[in-house]
Each structure stands twice: as C-alpha cells, then as structure tokens.
Amino acid sequence: METPAAPLPKDERERHILDNLTVIRDKLLLLKRDRTKYIRTQDVMELYDQLVGQVKELNEIRKGEHRENRLDKVLESCFQLVSLFFMTIGRTTEVPAAYALTSTIKRLMDHLTEAGLFSPKDLDSIAGTLSKLDGILRNDETSPHSPFLVELLAHREELCKSMLANLRKRLDELDxxxxxxxxxxxxxxxxxxxxxxxxxxxxxxxxxxxxxxxxxxxxxxxxxxxxxxxxxxxxxxxxxxxxxxxxxxxxxxxxxxKGEIPEAFVDQYNTLTGIRNELEKISITQAWSLRETDLYDFQRELDKIDEARVDGNWLDQDGKPAELYVQRTLLYLIRRSYGYIYYLMMSSEPVSEALLPIYNQLQTLKRCLIEVKSSGGLSSVRELYPYSMKLNSIDNLRVDGKFIVGNDVPEGQGSVSELLAECFDLSYELKVAVEELEEGGNNSSDQQTAA
Incomplete structure (x- = not known):
C-alpha cells in the first residue's frame, strides 16, 4: 500500500521501529484482504499489542519531541487499519475504534470550514458523534489502551470541537x-x-x-x-x-x-465518481455487504487525491490550476465520499462480522414483527408459525447460551442475545393478542348459539 512521500528517520532506532511497523502494517493488510474466513478477535489483538509495543519504544526515544517522517505516516496507517478492525470485530465502543472516526470527522470539519457551506444538521450530527467519543475516552479507565492513542484522540477531539464552535458562531450570526x-x-x-x-x-x-x-x-x-x-x-x-x-x-x-470535465482532470473525476458510487451502493446494503476494513482503501485513495491539491486546487500536467467549475466538482465528490464513510462508520454495529448474519436476520425479523403489530396484528396463531420457527432455529444455534462460530466466541454476544429476546417478546405479544381475539370470537359464537 502506498505511503505518502516523507523522509526516512535519521535516528537508527527509529528506522528499526519503522521496519517493525511496516511488517505490522503488511500483516494487517493481508488480514484485511483475506475473505476466506471471518476476522478473529485474537488475530486483531495480537497485532494491536505489537503496535502498542512499538509506540512505547518510539515514545521513549522521542521523549515528547515532535518529528514528522515516514515512520509517522506508517504509524498512522497502522492505527487507521487497527481502528477499522476493532469496528469489524464489534468492539465499536473502545478507544482504538474511535481513531478512524476522528480522522474522518477531522476531514469533514476541514472541508466544511474551507467551503463555508454547511447546515445546522451537519453540525448537529458531528456534535452528537463527538459527545459519544467523549464517553468512549472516559470509559477507557475500565479497559485501558495505549496512553499515546488516548492522548492523540483527546487532542483531535478538542480540535474538532473548536472548529465546530467556530462554525456554530457563523450560523448564530443569522436570525x-x-x-x-x-x-x-x-x-x-x-x-x-x-x-x-x-x-x-x-x-x-x-x-x-x-x-x-x-x-x-x-x-x-x-x-x-x-x-x-x-x-x-x-x-x-x-x-x-x-x-x-x-x-x-x-x-x-x-x-x-452539463457535467463535461476537461481532459486534464478526467482521471481524477472518474476515480472520484467511482468511489462515490461504490460508497453509495454500500450505504444502501451495508448491513449485509460491509466489512469496515474495506473503508481503508477508499480513505487512502481519497486522501491521496485531496492532498494532491496545491493552495487548495489541483494542477494539470503543465502546472496550471483547475478552473473553478472543475475544482468545485471534484471537491463535491471528495466531500460526498467522506460523508458516506462517516455514515458507514457510524452505522457499524457492536457485533463481530462472524455474528452479523445472525444479527441481520434478527433485525429483519424484528422489523417484520413490529410492522405486523402496527398494522393490526394477526388473524390466527397459524400466521405466527414462520416467525416462531425462525426464532427457534436461531435460538437453537446457541451453545451454553452463546453463539459459537468455529471454535470462537465472537464479540457482540450481548447485542445478539438482547435482539433475540426482543423478537421473542414481540412474538409472544402477538400470540397473546391473537389468542384473545380468537377467544373473544368463540365466546361471541357460544352466546349466539345459546340465544
């Protein structure tokens, strides 16, 4: 995977850490690309622990001194990947999972500030997400992660809050x-x-x-x-x-x-429309098709194009800046794509991808049962049989109260069990209602017969 151009570390010890981080990043990329099996928590945690170990060594070398070289770029890639892996295994409320989200929020805030075009809904959504991140950082005391990561996220969060406050001021100036x-x-x-x-x-x-x-x-x-x-x-x-x-x-x-883009910028335009269209498609079917680690490739491609700007604009092969129409069109596509990534991250369920097929089936069942209930209920107990059979078949998958995949107990057991219980409750309520309806009908028939 390409890493943005940056000088190599001058310190030999940092070069050694860079080599180790490159190995960790490559292992993460291989794990991301393997579609033959579910991503296991233990595989992610092993690489995460190795990453934290390298960060500790780096902190001891730098002792708070700020430097920027290729090591930092590779480290950022590692944290971004690990963050998306934490989402994929269902650990969405832990500090590492928040890293990728803060990166995306920072991009969105930069673009909103640059364009000066934003609505109260944009700001409200981001404010709500930053509030959730507050809770994740506070709760880290019960399951501590790398202090470096916690400090980095806290700094990013404060920066985003400051940018958000400035944008709100601009809206508050309007009646x-x-x-x-x-x-x-x-x-x-x-x-x-x-x-x-x-x-x-x-x-x-x-x-x-x-x-x-x-x-x-x-x-x-x-x-x-x-x-x-x-x-x-x-x-x-x-x-x-x-x-x-x-x-x-x-x-x-x-x-x-009429949507015509000059030849000099057609490649960027086609790449960005392709990314936007693919993310739009995923956002519609994300519950069944998204593996959060897939977002990494989209982010890297978007970052690469976004960071290719010079003084806020793109240059053609002759070094001439893109005209305003082209600039606005490309920026719209980039911002729209980051918006989709933000939405998909926010939609990530606290369930491992190994349990997602079961979780998604239960989500569908719940929606069906709620719809049946809101539309007047059932006319006979027989109509409830398909729902009951499906719920029982899912319940029977549990071993000692847990859903086992292979030899693993994937993350998200509580979320799936809670959803299953909600479906059983809805099914029972429908059953009671239809039995009361049938009993009422029988009593009415008996009274007519007696009359």
Missing part, C-alpha cells in the same frame, strides 16, 4: 428565519452538485432547482436585503444574499457545462 433560508440554499446547492455529477446530465432537473432559487430571490427587497414582516433587515441578510448569488451563478455554470 432564525434566515437560518431556515440558509439551510434550504445549502440543500439546493448540493442537489445541483449531485445532478452535475450524474452519469446522465438532466437539464430539466437543474432548471427546477434553479427555479427554487429564483423563488427565494423574489423574497429579497431593497437591493438584496431580507426583511421581517415589519420591514426590519434581518441579521445576516448580506451572508444569505451572497450565498444565494453563489447558488445562482453555480446553476448557470452547471447548465452551461
């Missing part, structure tokens, strides 16, 4: 009615960017979005001012007016270019 207009403009801008990157460009779709912009424009009075019912200028009027102007200009540009 409440304008915040709603601002959010609508952001939504329209993103919809236009999506239409601009579809395989088949739809002029009609973009024109409809442009029409929505003109509806908002019609509410402006006195040369670009938003006012309340009493005629007072709303706070933040200039900010929203400027965003509206940008949206209208973008709509004209998109309609003019």
């Amino acid at each position: 409440l009615p304008l915040q709603a207009v601002y959010e609508r403009l952001i939504s329209i801008m993103r919809s236009m960017s999506l239409a601009n990157t579809k395989s088949k460009f739809s002029t009609n779709e973009v024109q409809k979005l442009q029409g929505k912009l003109k509806e908002i424009e019609a509410t402006i009075v006195d040369g670009g001012k938003f006012r309340d019912a009493e005629g007072n200028e709303l706070r933040g009027s200039d900010v929203v007016s400027d965003l509206l102007r940008r949206c209208l200009l973008w709509s004209e540009t998109v309609l003019e270019r």
Whole structure:
C-alpha cells in the first residue's frame, strides 16, 4: 500500500521501529484482504499489542519531541487499519475504534470550514458523534489502551470541537428565519452538485432547482436585503444574499457545462465518481455487504487525491490550476465520499462480522414483527408459525447460551442475545393478542348459539 512521500528517520532506532511497523502494517493488510474466513478477535489483538509495543519504544526515544517522517505516516496507517478492525470485530465502543472516526470527522470539519457551506444538521450530527467519543475516552479507565492513542484522540477531539464552535458562531450570526433560508440554499446547492455529477446530465432537473432559487430571490427587497414582516433587515441578510448569488451563478455554470470535465482532470473525476458510487451502493446494503476494513482503501485513495491539491486546487500536467467549475466538482465528490464513510462508520454495529448474519436476520425479523403489530396484528396463531420457527432455529444455534462460530466466541454476544429476546417478546405479544381475539370470537359464537 502506498505511503505518502516523507523522509526516512535519521535516528537508527527509529528506522528499526519503522521496519517493525511496516511488517505490522503488511500483516494487517493481508488480514484485511483475506475473505476466506471471518476476522478473529485474537488475530486483531495480537497485532494491536505489537503496535502498542512499538509506540512505547518510539515514545521513549522521542521523549515528547515532535518529528514528522515516514515512520509517522506508517504509524498512522497502522492505527487507521487497527481502528477499522476493532469496528469489524464489534468492539465499536473502545478507544482504538474511535481513531478512524476522528480522522474522518477531522476531514469533514476541514472541508466544511474551507467551503463555508454547511447546515445546522451537519453540525448537529458531528456534535452528537463527538459527545459519544467523549464517553468512549472516559470509559477507557475500565479497559485501558495505549496512553499515546488516548492522548492523540483527546487532542483531535478538542480540535474538532473548536472548529465546530467556530462554525456554530457563523450560523448564530443569522436570525432564525434566515437560518431556515440558509439551510434550504445549502440543500439546493448540493442537489445541483449531485445532478452535475450524474452519469446522465438532466437539464430539466437543474432548471427546477434553479427555479427554487429564483423563488427565494423574489423574497429579497431593497437591493438584496431580507426583511421581517415589519420591514426590519434581518441579521445576516448580506451572508444569505451572497450565498444565494453563489447558488445562482453555480446553476448557470452547471447548465452551461452539463457535467463535461476537461481532459486534464478526467482521471481524477472518474476515480472520484467511482468511489462515490461504490460508497453509495454500500450505504444502501451495508448491513449485509460491509466489512469496515474495506473503508481503508477508499480513505487512502481519497486522501491521496485531496492532498494532491496545491493552495487548495489541483494542477494539470503543465502546472496550471483547475478552473473553478472543475475544482468545485471534484471537491463535491471528495466531500460526498467522506460523508458516506462517516455514515458507514457510524452505522457499524457492536457485533463481530462472524455474528452479523445472525444479527441481520434478527433485525429483519424484528422489523417484520413490529410492522405486523402496527398494522393490526394477526388473524390466527397459524400466521405466527414462520416467525416462531425462525426464532427457534436461531435460538437453537446457541451453545451454553452463546453463539459459537468455529471454535470462537465472537464479540457482540450481548447485542445478539438482547435482539433475540426482543423478537421473542414481540412474538409472544402477538400470540397473546391473537389468542384473545380468537377467544373473544368463540365466546361471541357460544352466546349466539345459546340465544
């Protein structure tokens, strides 16, 4: 796997650690690529312990001194992989699992800050995730991990919180009615960017979005001012007016270019649309198809393209920067892809991939039983038989109350057992309800017969 260019360590001891880290990273990559068997907790923990051992040696050498060389790049790759492995084996609430998530949040925050285009929903989602990370770091006292990792995550979290606070300030400068207009403009801008990157460009779709912009424009009075019912200028009027102007200009540009990318940047565009489309597909079927470690390859490719920018833009072979249309299009695809990665990480279940087939079946059963209950229940006990048979077949897979895969007891036993119990409870409630219904019907028939 490519590692971003960086100088080799000058210290011979660091070079030795670099060699060891390279071996650990390669073992992690081999384990990630092996689809012939489930990833086992013991295999991950063995490599994680080796990684922590190397970090301890590195800390003793550097003694708090900050350096940046190839060792740090390989170390980052190792932690990123280990983090995704922790998600894959179901240990999603432990510190190592949070590493990859903080990396993605930092990317998202950088892009939101750079673009200056974000909605309250964006900020609320990230704030909620940072709050969960707080809990993970606090709970680490009961299952301590590498102090280096805990300190690194705490620093990243504080940095993201600071960036989040700055973005919130910018929204707070808008009066409440304008915040709603601002959010609508952001939504329209993103919809236009999506239409601009579809395989088949739809002029009609973009024109409809442009029409929505003109509806908002019609509410402006006195040369670009938003006012309340009493005629007072709303706070933040200039900010929203400027965003509206940008949206209208973008709509004209998109309609003019119709998704056509210059030859010099077609390769980056095709790579990014391919990543975006693949992540979108995974996000729809993630419960059945995602192995969290797969996200590593997407991240590496995105990071590589994102970090190839010079002063915020890409250069062609002659060193000329991409025009604004190309820059915005590529940045949209990168940000959208990071957004999907963030969503997939947040959707990771606290269950090992070895138990995911059972867990997903129970999730489906639960949804079916809830739907049956909310739509009026069953008309006879016989209709409950397929659900009962499936639940009993899953329950019978347990040995001494645990689900065994091979000779292993995978992570997530509590989550699967809890879900199984919920399904049995729902099944019992439906059974009681239908029996009461049948009993009521029988009593009514007996009364009619007696009459």
